[in-house]
Amino acid sequence: MADIDTQSNDNSVPFYPDHVSNEAKVVIGFSVLALVIGLIGLFAPVGLGEPADPMNTPAHVKPEWYFLALYQLLKYISKTAGAVLPVIAVIVLTIWPFIDRKPDQSSKNYKRRAILVAITMLVLITMTIWGEVS
């Protein structure tokens, strides 16, 4: 419980009203954004495609954009590997705190993880865009 630091009053602001008012600004900002999006929706609705027809497969079948990278991957590797890979990824991510247990010594660790994230995101975004245009 070394780095649990709840009671220090230096370098801290009270939760109420300082922090709450900061949060309220964010909430109000996003509410306004949501209302603007709703306003746009009045003139340009989300809309619908053709009604679902199980007998008629359209030419370009695609899942939602957040599954698109995985879908693109499945085109090039075997189906089993493509399905097992995300499961393993999720399991590894879930138990990651028990894999990477060493406390951070310097901000070098931040940089290393940031590079790891950047590479992963670059691959995912590339796959998604590739899936979108193909």
Added chain:
Amino acid sequence: MKIQFRRSYLFAILGVILATFVIFFGTIGQSQAGSTPAENRPEDETAIDWTQSKAIFSENTHIILPSKYTAANLPPPEQDPCLHCHITGEDKGLWTPLVRWIFFGGAGLLFAFGIYRSSSVWVNRAPWKPITTRTADWFDSRYEISEPLSKFLSKPVPKFATRWWYCLGGITAFLFVVQGITGIMLAFYYKPTPEAAYSSIQFIETQVNFGSATRMIHHWSSNGMILMCTAHMIRVFIMGAYKKPREFNWISGMLLLLLTLGFGLTGYLLPWDQRAYWATTVATEIGAAIPIVGDLILVFARVGWDIAAETLTRFYALHILILPLVTVASMGAHFLMVRRQGVAKPL
């Protein structure tokens, strides 16, 4: 602790709540184009012979209408010479008088009560307190919430945690609330059957007041929720905030990410158009490719081998009942752990 009160924020929050309510109750009533069935309208709306007019309502309404209209067959609102006579005439609406009675009656009762209380305060010469303070005192004398509440509110927040990248998780939570509100509004009209789903979405988009706005917000807020969830996760990952003692917070966060993706998957089928149908087909096929349990996952998700009416109702139940309940519980655990352990200190 003396609880400070910033009036401007209160007004801003009240304004947002009011706007939400206006849209919410605006959505409950249907637009006028949808409320008058076509068969009840007179055939030729453009050519009304006003020389044939006679009073058709009771004597005290004094409304003159063409003879082809009766009290049961009113003209469409845009051609009505006296729109408010819909209310004052024999054909009374339900909502307008009810709302008037509740609003003005409530205001009157409040006024009378205020006079009574004010005079009693005057008689007792008790120090005057605003109604908010007196309400707070009333509850506090019974439930003693002031002390734990001020303890909760006065908890110090470290200054580093007020940087903008610490609010990504909070934005996700806020978008979840937006999804809840707009989702309830859409659920008033959505019909989860293959025959009615598509047309009920069309009804929401074209007939319901602010229906297309509600659906637009729900649609984009869901995408924003996945983006913000991922951004929050990346922030926590880079800063190593998952490390001891916060392992379980990371795991509950992973669960919340999966639940968010589950919301996306189940919600995408509900419009029941070609894109929804085949995107769900493809997405569930990915799950079916997992060895050993693949077929089980497929059959559980689709309730059979094909996407049919049962799939739609199952996805609907998951989307509006099971996933929200699990998500709210996980969010509660997530927040409680953050509250208990504090925000991780960066290097």
